[in-house]
Amino acid sequence: MGAAPEPTPGRRLSGARAAMALFIARRLLWTLVLLVAISAITFLLFHLLPAADPAVARAGRQPTPEQVAAIREQLGLDRPWYVQLGDYVRGVFLEFDLGHSFINEAPVGELVGDRLPNTLALIAGAAVVWLLAALVVGTVSATRPGSRADRLLMLGALVAISAPVYWLGLVSLYLFSSDLGVLPLLPGSGAYDTADGVLEKAGALVLPWIVLATSFAAIYARLLRSGLREALSEDYVRTARAKGLSERRVVLAHALPAAVTPLVTVLGMDLGILVGGAILTETVFGIDGIGRLAFEAVQRGDLATIQGTTLVLAAAVALMNLVVDLLYAVIDPRVRR
Amino acid sequence: MALLEVRDLAVGFDTEDGRVRAVDGVSFDVDQGGALGIVGESGSGKSVTALTLLGLTRARNADITGSVAFAGRELLGAPERELRQVRGGEIGIVFQDPLSSLHPLKTVGAQLVEAHRAHRDVSRAAARERAAELLDLVGIRDARRRLDSYPHELSGGMRQRVMIAMAVINEPRLLIADEPTTALDVTVQAALLDLLRRLRRELGMALLLVSHDLAVVAQLCDEIAVMYAGRIVERGPTATLLEEPEHPYTWGLLGSIPRLDRPRARRLQPIPGRPPSAIDRPSGCAFHPRCPYARDEHRRRGPPLVPADPEADQGHQVACLLGRSARRALWAALRDGGDPEEAMRRAGLADAGEGRA
Numbered sequence: 001m002g003a004a005p006e007p008t009p010g011r012r013l014s015g016a017r018a019a020m021a022l023f024i025a026r027r028l029l030w031t032l033v034l035l036v037a038i039s040a041i042t043f044l045l046f047h048l049l050p051a052a053d054p055a056v057a058r059a060g061r062q063p064t065p066e067q068v069a070a071i072r073e074q075l076g077l078d079r080p081w082y083v084q085l086g087d088y089v090r091g092v093f094l095e096f097d098l099g100h101s102f103i104n105e106a107p108v109g110e111l112v113g114d115r116l117p118n119t120l121a122l123i124a125g126a127a128v129v130w131l132l133a134a135l136v137v138g139t140v141s142a143t144r145p146g147s148r149a150d151r152l153l154m155l156g157a158l159v160a161i162s163a164p165v166y167w168l169g170l171v172s173l174y175l176f177s178s179d180l181g182v183l184p185l186l187p188g189s190g191a192y193d194t195a196d197g198v199l200e201k202a203g204a205l206v207l208p209w210i211v212l213a214t215s216f217a218a219i220y221a222r223l224l225r226s227g228l229r230e231a232l233s234e235d236y237v238r239t240a241r242a243k244g245l246s247e248r249r250v251v252l253a254h255a256l257p258a259a260v261t262p263l264v265t266v267l268g269m270d271l272g273i274l275v276g277g278a279i280l281t282e283t284v285f286g287i288d289g290i291g292r293l294a295f296e297a298v299q300r301g302d303l304a305t306i307q308g309t310t311l312v313l314a315a316a317v318a319l320m321n322l323v324v325d326l327l328y329a330v331i332d333p334r335v336r337r
Numbered sequence: 338m339a340l341l342e343v344r345d346l347a348v349g350f351d352t353e354d355g356r357v358r359a360v361d362g363v364s365f366d367v368d369q370g371g372a373l374g375i376v377g378e379s380g381s382g383k384s385v386t387a388l389t390l391l392g393l394t395r396a397r398n399a400d401i402t403g404s405v406a407f408a409g410r411e412l413l414g415a416p417e418r419e420l421r422q423v424r425g426g427e428i429g430i431v432f433q434d435p436l437s438s439l440h441p442l443k444t445v446g447a448q449l450v451e452a453h454r455a456h457r458d459v460s461r462a463a464a465r466e467r468a469a470e471l472l473d474l475v476g477i478r479d480a481r482r483r484l485d486s487y488p489h490e491l492s493g494g495m496r497q498r499v500m501i502a503m504a505v506i507n508e509p510r511l512l513i514a515d516e517p518t519t520a521l522d523v524t525v526q527a528a529l530l531d532l533l534r535r536l537r538r539e540l541g542m543a544l545l546l547v548s549h550d551l552a553v554v555a556q557l558c559d560e561i562a563v564m565y566a567g568r569i570v571e572r573g574p575t576a577t578l579l580e581e582p583e584h585p586y587t588w589g590l591l592g593s594i595p596r597l598d599r600p601r602a603r604r605l606q607p608i609p610g611r612p613p614s615a616i617d618r619p620s621g622c623a624f625h626p627r628c629p630y631a632r633d634e635h636r637r638r639g640p641p642l643v644p645a646d647p648e649a650d651q652g653h654q655v656a657c658l659l660g661r662s663a664r665r666a667l668w669a670a671l672r673d674g675g676d677p678e679e680a681m682r683r684a685g686l687a688d689a690g691e692g693r694a
Contacts, residue, residue: 244425
């Protein structure tokens with residue numbers, strides 16, 4: 001050791017860990033602030049620009065002004081907006097109370113809680129399908145640029161990107177569903193709702209997974225192909241080859257990790273948005289998810305539910321962003337600062 | 338038999354703009370434990386030559402011909418599997434920019450361990466031990482701790498030391514260094530050249546050093562080959578090449594190096610013009626558009642690489658259409674600060690000016 005005291009490896013490592021913990025804590029705090037802001041904005045959006053007066057909706061057909069006023073007082077809607085806002089935000093974050101849906105006659109939290117697992121099962125399975133497909137297609141394409149396989153796969157990707165989900169869903173039902181398919185291989189529409197047990201539920205989700213995953217798989221495959229092509233021309237990939245590594249290892253262990261990093265961002269966004277937005281797939285396959293809940297709420301002017309689902313969507317996007325940032329720090333040491 | 342024997346190596350790439358003739362018939366040897374420097378401007382084909390030896394320029398659009406024999410084995414047509422054993426095993430290579438050449442997402446240790454285990458059947462722990470040893474050998478202090486560093490946490494000089502450690506971790510018989518000090522500042526450059534010299538001695542490696550900088554090459558190599566437009570235009574033992582260069586391009590290179598032993602009054606002389614395009618090579622002698630001594634016929638006839646003095650040292654070769662006496666007279670005039678015009682007249686080249694028209 002020289003005259004200058006250098007930190008020992010142990011101290012340095014724990015320093016890195018402390019920095020990481022601080023980073024996570026800071027991001028968590030920010031996410032919380034963000035969520036409070038989002039809940040306030042959703043509240044204001046729907047209350048200051050009233051499209052449907054909840055008191056009127058509650059009062060039934062042709063209510064007298066007195067009835068409406070009574071209901072308004074009963075629901076606390078006659079109080080100043082900032083008091084209501086404070087109540088709402090406090091309810092959401094301290095009591096996990098998303099409000100009450102008078103149209104569904106149920107707490108919004110309960111409605112969301114019933115539907116969320118269905119949506120999550122749909123999205124998670126689809127994400128696995130599209131990531132696997134994109135990894136295979138993107139890697140095969142990128143390592144054989146201009147080859148017949150590459151051109152065929154990229155053409156297929158273009159078709160898949162252009163196919164609308166409702167069309168793809170109906171075609172897949174027509175082809176493969178057990179009740180009306182030409183090749184009755186898989187459970188069709190509505191099967192998820194009636195399925196019992198994890199295995200049967202998963203079986204009922206196979207078609208929805210594939211349908212929801214198709215366009216994502218195509219987009220991700222194209223993103224990965226270009227990312228991987230770029231990575232393969234990097235100097236460090238040349239170094240990996242110059243070390244005498246197999247081409248397989250060069251691609252999978254050196255080029256791929258660098259090419260996948262940007263995909264993490266896109267994946268985080270997509271997953272977050274899908275929590276509130278797999279409406280088409282949910283509708284075609286009769287799955288009771290968040291997307292359908294929100295859609296029905298909009299149709300019926302169910303303000304509390306609209307607010308609740310919006311908040312869930314926003315929270316999902318914010319949380320996925322947090323996860324992406326954390327993943328980045330894990331993947332890329334240059335981010336940890 | 339030399340350790341590395343390169344014969345008539347030619348590398349072309351088909352591009353949308355036409356065929357790039359990067360290397361155009363190059364032959365040289367590197368002896369066991371010897372050191373050859375290849376010097377030239379960017380685009381002269383020196384780096385492509387170095388990369389091609391290890392099959393690193395193989396591509397769909399590449400056309401590679403000639404012969405590269407390493408320790409008696411032909412590498413040019415060798416299957417990838419065979420080539421992989423040579424890469425990083427018997428031949429190590431160091432590239433120009435250590436930051437982009439090291440994987441940004443992997444620790445230094447992981448990259449060194451991987452290089453070692455690609456060629457030696459050892460445990461991860463043993464490879465890590467070896468990696469620490471190597472970092473120590475290349476002069477990185479606190480080597481064991483540095484194994485856990487990422488490339489971006491190191492200085493440029495340290496990164497290049499890591500690259501060198503990685504290239505020599507399997508004790509190769511030949512180290513190829515492609516512009517190893519170009520991306521670094523001058524003091525670091527000197528330290529790294531010292532390191533290369535020491536490693537060569539300690540490990541008994543042969544060295545193929547590629548650089549645009551004649552001064553760098555002269556410090557480390559016993560022999561120098563000067564490349565221009567994909568060909569070797571002059572080659573010889575370092576001392577001969579520096580003292581009695583015979584190619585006008587080599588004179589140009591020497592004239593553009595600052596020297597303390599020369600009067601300040603003498604300006605550095607840049608070589609006029611630009612390096613030629615690798616797609617449209619000049620006819621005849623490729624250097625003729627930039628050569629002050631070119632004559633009309635030099636545009637039509639290309640010079641072969643032949644011994645500078647057929648009677649003497651066969652190791653000194655030059656590809657120039659000027660006569661030997663004319664070359665010697667011109668160099669004598671340039672070296673002593675005399676008048677090249679006068680020398681040209683005396684060498685019977687007085688008509689050169691008009692001839693170039």
